[in-house]
Amino acid sequence: MSSVRIATVVVLISLIGGMAAAQNETKIGAWRYLETRSIGSTAVGYRALAVSAANTNASFGFACDEPGPVSIYALVIPGEALGLSTANAAKRALTFQVDNRPPVTKDWFYPDETKGENFVSMGNGIDTFDVLNAVRKGQKTVKVKVAKAGGKTLEFTFDISGTDAALAKLIADCKSADYK
Numbered sequence: 001m002s003s004v005r006i007a008t009v010v011v012l013i014s015l016i017g018g019m020a021a022a023q024n025e026t027k028i029g030a031w032r033y034l035e036t037r038s039i040g041s042t043a044v045g046y047r048a049l050a051v052s053a054a055n056t057n058a059s060f061g062f063a064c065d066e067p068g069p070v071s072i073y074a075l076v077i078p079g080e081a082l083g084l085s086t087a088n089a090a091k092r093a094l095t096f097q098v099d100n101r102p103p104v105t106k107d108w109f110y111p112d113e114t115k116g117e118n119f120v121s122m123g124n125g126i127d128t129f130d131v132l133n134a135v136r137k138g139q140k141t142v143k144v145k146v147a148k149a150g151g152k153t154l155e156f157t158f159d160i161s162g163t164d165a166a167l168a169k170l171i172a173d174c175k176s177a178d179y180k
Helices: 003-015 126-136 163-173
Strands: 020-028 031-038 044-051 059-064 073-077 091-098 104-109 120-122 141-147 153-159
Touching: 020 163, 031 059, 031 163, 044 153, 044 163, 059 153, 059 163, 073 126, 091 126, 126 163
Parallel strands: none
Antiparallel strands: 020 031, 031 044, 044 059, 059 073, 073 120, 091 104, 091 141, 104 120, 141 153
């Protein structure tokens, strides 16, 4: 296998948080739209990700690992390990701000990074629905802040142009009409 192919595989796995491998990718506005397969599964999932201009390893978006009602969840891939910071490291306070609206801080799930998982997510349900609707109302950017162990805060800004088309495709492909 050539070094270019190896690098591409490594980048794709790290970009998607080490939990799925991209099969197909298209661009919808500023969003990257990916069809994925979970490692060890035949189930097809989908991701709509906005990529940070300042740190191309960082992404914000929405995904489903397998289509079905209420299957969409929000996720942030910071592009680097956050580190285990407390006894309750499974949760991280994450602040997001759409355009110039007031910022919102909520606890997001942070899985075990020792298993190669490097993302924070919000489980499917009402919180993800709120985030999705806030992003739909946005025009330009989403700003995200999340703390690493030791207190350093990572900050990212994501271009969200093309949101309506990207999220409409995600909702249709994930068969989650409940998010319309």
